[in-house]
Amino acid sequence: MSHLARTAAASGAIAEGAETETTAAPTKARAKPRADKAMIDRYRWYEVVALYAGIAVFLFFVLAPFIEGFLVSLKPLSQLFSSPYSFLPKNGSFQAYFDMWRSVPALGIHIFNSIFISSVVTLIVIVIVVPASYAFARFEFAGSGLLLGAFLAVNMFSGAVLLIPLFRLMRAVGFLNTYWAMIVPGAAFLIPSSIWLLRTYLMRIPRELDEAAWADGASRLYTLRRVILPLAMPGIVVISIMTFIGAYAQQFIFALTFNSKTEFMPLPVGLFGFFGRQEVLWNELMAASFVGILPVMIVIVFLQRYLVAGLTAGAVKQ
Amino acid sequence: MTRTQSATLFALGLLAPATLYIIGIVAYPLVDTIILSFTNAALRPTYDWVGWANYERIFGAGNFNEVIVRTFIWTFFSVATKMVIGTCGAVLLNATIPGQTVFRILTMPPWVVPMAIGIFMWGWMYNGQFGMISGLLQNFGILSKPFPFLAYGNSAFWATIVTDVWIGVPMVTIYLLAAIQSIPKDLYEAAWTDGAGRFYRFRRITLPLMVPAMLTMSLLSLIATFNSFDIIWILTQGGPSGSTTTMIIDTYKTAIGSYKYGEGAARAVVICIFVSLFCIVYFRAVRQLSKGAVR
Numbered sequence: 001m002s003h004l005a006r007t008a009a010a011s012g013a014i015a016e017g018a019e020t021e022t023t024a025a026p027t028k029a030r031a032k033p034r035a036d037k038a039m040i041d042r043y044r045w046y047e048v049v050a051l052y053a054g055i056a057v058f059l060f061f062v063l064a065p066f067i068e069g070f071l072v073s074l075k076p077l078s079q080l081f082s083s084p085y086s087f088l089p090k091n092g093s094f095q096a097y098f099d100m101w102r103s104v105p106a107l108g109i110h111i112f113n114s115i116f117i118s119s120v121v122t123l124i125v126i127v128i129v130v131p132a133s134y135a136f137a138r139f140e141f142a143g144s145g146l147l148l149g150a151f152l153a154v155n156m157f158s159g160a161v162l163l164i165p166l167f168r169l170m171r172a173v174g175f176l177n178t179y180w181a182m183i184v185p186g187a188a189f190l191i192p193s194s195i196w197l198l199r200t201y202l203m204r205i206p207r208e209l210d211e212a213a214w215a216d217g218a219s220r221l222y223t224l225r226r227v228i229l230p231l232a233m234p235g236i237v238v239i240s241i242m243t244f245i246g247a248y249a250q251q252f253i254f255a256l257t258f259n260s261k262t263e264f265m266p267l268p269v270g271l272f273g274f275f276g277r278q279e280v281l282w283n284e285l286m287a288a289s290f291v292g293i294l295p296v297m298i299v300i301v302f303l304q305r306y307l308v309a310g311l312t313a314g315a316v317k318q
Numbered sequence: 319m320t321r322t323q324s325a326t327l328f329a330l331g332l333l334a335p336a337t338l339y340i341i342g343i344v345a346y347p348l349v350d351t352i353i354l355s356f357t358n359a360a361l362r363p364t365y366d367w368v369g370w371a372n373y374e375r376i377f378g379a380g381n382f383n384e385v386i387v388r389t390f391i392w393t394f395f396s397v398a399t400k401m402v403i404g405t406c407g408a409v410l411l412n413a414t415i416p417g418q419t420v421f422r423i424l425t426m427p428p429w430v431v432p433m434a435i436g437i438f439m440w441g442w443m444y445n446g447q448f449g450m451i452s453g454l455l456q457n458f459g460i461l462s463k464p465f466p467f468l469a470y471g472n473s474a475f476w477a478t479i480v481t482d483v484w485i486g487v488p489m490v491t492i493y494l495l496a497a498i499q500s501i502p503k504d505l506y507e508a509a510w511t512d513g514a515g516r517f518y519r520f521r522r523i524t525l526p527l528m529v530p531a532m533l534t535m536s537l538l539s540l541i542a543t544f545n546s547f548d549i550i551w552i553l554t555q556g557g558p559s560g561s562t563t564t565m566i567i568d569t570y571k572t573a574i575g576s577y578k579y580g581e582g583a584a585r586a587v588v589i590c591i592f593v594s595l596f597c598i599v600y601f602r603a604v605r606q607l608s609k610g611a612v613r
């Protein structure tokens with residue numbers, strides 16, 4: 001998946017976050033009589049039925065694998081490999097959630113690796129992106145537009161295309177079979193979209209603030225550190241979350257190609273550990289997947305809140 | 319030094335880390351790919367310049383042209399389906415009905431969950447004997463016996479498309495939803511005052527004003543889908559008998575699977591050429607659209 005597409009969707013999500021805030025009031029007012037709802041938004045009963053039916057079909061497509069995956073994680077292996085097919089588990093149990101740690105002893109390490117790699121990637125991205133997006137948001141110099149375009153073009157190339165030279169590069173600098181082989185290339189492909197997002201955010205902080213600081217004799221670096229950074233914090237939090245989720249979701253191809261050591265494998269590659277010689281422990285694979293999904297889900301709960309907060313609390317408005 | 323000069327220097331200083339990082343990890347490998355594509359690099363430490371030999375080989379013999387055509391068909395159907403489902407989803411999620419916020423959050427999982435995990439789940443669903451799709455279709459009497467979707471070329475081709483659509487739909491939906499919400503409300507109110515029905519308002523206001531966002535998203539989606547690797551690799555590894563081998567999978571197999579770095583690089587360069595073309599179209603389109611922005 002290209003990171004630019006992610007960015008686009010992210011800015012969509014941000015726009016949506018802002019929107020949720022504005023619609024919060026009508027939601028609260030819903031307890032009042034229906035007449036309060038704008039006439040234009042009123043639906044006839046069959047329209048409501050059609051809307052819910054449509055949403056049900058849409059969400060079934062989106063969520064079906066998770067429903068099936070969860071039910072599989074509850075079924076004992078013997079029931080899993082039996083016909084006829086039954087959708088719901090008979091005498092389901094959470095046994096797989098206990099057994100999986102024994103079947104793949106490194107599972108805990110894989111989950112830790114996933115979180116660790118994503119965290120370091122996020123740190124690197126933030127350190128590199130904050131100054132760069134400030135430069136793009138504030139300074140116009142010859143070729144700045146071109147440079148920004150070049151950064152965005154990076155998004156169009158997936159890591160898979162550059163795998164051969166990256167493999168040689170990682171081997172040359174001795175990163176193969178270390179965390180760095182997954183962190184360094186992973187971060188590179190997340191930098192451009194973050195620059196784009198944060199630049200947009202910084203452009204909304206009025207220039208007058210920079211100029212006032214300048215007039216007071218502050219150096220440029222001091223202005224960035226003491227004036228801009230605190231105001232940009234909500235935006236930085238948003239891109240950190242986006243980057244973390246992106247890094248967590250996409251660690252596969254570099255981990256598959258540049259690392260063969262079990263102790264460094266992140267979860268997506270570690271899941272192959274459930275593919276035994278004889279059979280695949282599907283129920284435990286699914287159980288492990290759900291445990292792996294958990295951190296993102298927790299982050300998402302925060303994301304919802306921070307996206308809204310980040311965009312409304314930006315201290316200064318133009 | 320004037321103030322402008324010092325500002326430029328400061329800006330360049332701020333940009334240096336990002337620029338150097340991208341040059342090292344993206345630009346240099348890109349150049350290296352092009353150079354390698356003219357060599358016979360393999361596992362051996364040394365290699366020779368072979369000119370256009372790699373390109374002559376991949377275009378002359380084998381099934382590379384077939385792979386290109388297959389990649390385009392795969393990409394086309396995937397993007398088209400994503401756009402259709404995404405548009406429907408965005409319109410549905412835009413309706414002001416109770417539960418709206420919950421539905422929007424429930425749309426996001428395929429997008430935020432580690433891709434590989436979602437793909438493993440699909441892999442199980444496609445299982446013929448015990449998977450959900452074959453199982454439910456049998457329960458409903460549509461299939462008379464188990465059907466392993468990933469075992470036959472044709473069905474595997476469509477199965478990988480369905481999974482790719484599944485992963486891509488949330489971001490298309492959320493992006494288009496944001497586009498719908500940026501349409502000024504007074505347009506609808508004016509039309510409503512004049513007695514325009516809901517469907518008429520949708521056809522005459524929503525749809526035309528969504529076109530720019532739909533164009534942008536289809537181009538972005540096109541590039542993402544064209545580069546899609548994880549889905550096919552986990553589900554079929556390009557099989558059965560090459561029926562899901564797209565250009566990316568083909569390059570990976572040549573370079574990493576068979577250690578033919580030179581030839582793999584040549585295949586990668588062809589991908590880069592296509593991606594660059596899409597890129598140019600995308601940037602052109604964005605510029606055109608922002609010029610005649612309706613917002």
